[in-house]
Amino acid sequence: MKDLITPLRDADENNMLHLARKSATKERLADVSGAALQMQRELLWFKEVRSMIPPSYRERKNKDGLTPRELFTEEHKELIVEGEKWMKGTASQCMVVAALIATIVFAAAFTIPGGYSQNYGIPIFYRKSIFVVFVVADAISLFLSSASILTFLSILASRYAERDFVESLPTKLMLGLATLFLSITTMMITFSVSFFILYHKEMKWIPIFVSVFAITPVLLYVVLQYHLLVDVIRSTYGSRYLFKPGKQFLYYVNPRV
Structure with a gap:
């Protein structure tokens, strides 16, 4: 047929x-x-x-x-023009947030909790394992936010040809949103760990209290950007299975006949 x-x-x-x-x-x-x-x-x-x-x-x-x-x-x-405007607007706004995170975590790497030793110039709490968590989380947040900035920058510099809308641009947007989410998460981990370093002996309820509320920005990002991220993933990887030949019926045959 x-x-x-x-x-x-x-x-x-x-x-x-x-x-x-x-x-x-x-x-x-x-x-x-x-x-x-x-x-x-x-x-x-x-x-x-x-x-x-x-x-x-x-x-x-x-x-x-x-x-x-x-x-x-x-x-x-007209849809191509609208798509270019929407993609550039989304990338610009997300890149501002990623740049802000990169600035914060970069400064946090040199303003460590407890400060430096006056005699040797090394961090006072460098022997504590929790301090290692602080340094690693801060570095990961910096790397992820930098990757997010570069990803959104590549979106702004794209040609916006027709074929770019099929896979290139959605993949870049998905990568940028994912790295931005992970950078926010690791930034909150860095912030919470710093309180555990400062209040490790007394008033332990303070870092616990701060850590609970530090989850709020992460959850807020998930709630606000959930639909966009799901649509990007579904459009990038799920859309290729929308029009499978096995699902195309030009006519219906009743199996009971």
Whole structure:
């Protein structure tokens, strides 16, 4: 059935791929967060239809002398512009937060709890294992925030060609959001551990109290960015399985018949 249907053309010489260039309805696109991910979904659908039709029909022109790809680009030029604006806006805002974290943890590496020994210039608590946790967590937070900055910077410097919306840009956004989350988490660990270093003998309730409230920013980030991160992961890795040939039914056959 598929081999009989895919070569068909309408009165304007449009084949199935010409018709696939049309944008989905706003109700369907509303299920995907952000114009960039919506553009990715449209490209995946066009690519799937392209793989179904005969190769000789992929570059066929209609009565207006336009190929399916040219029609697709013309139909989605506004969505590409909106996707670029959305991606740049998200990357810019996240990069500011990552830069702020990098500045804080960089300063914390030289203003360690307890200070330095006046005689030898080494940290006073350097023999304590909890101090090692502080140093390692602070360094990891700095590295992750720096990686997040570079990732979002690469998004801002991208070409924003059509094919970039399929995998390149969503993957970079997912990597940037993940490293930003981990940098916030390790920054809170560094902050909490510093109180355990200072109040390790007396008033132990202070570091415990601070550590409990230090979880709040991490949970707040998860709650506020959960839907975006899930949509990015689903669009990047789950969308490639949306249009599996095994799930495409051109007609339904009742198994009881």
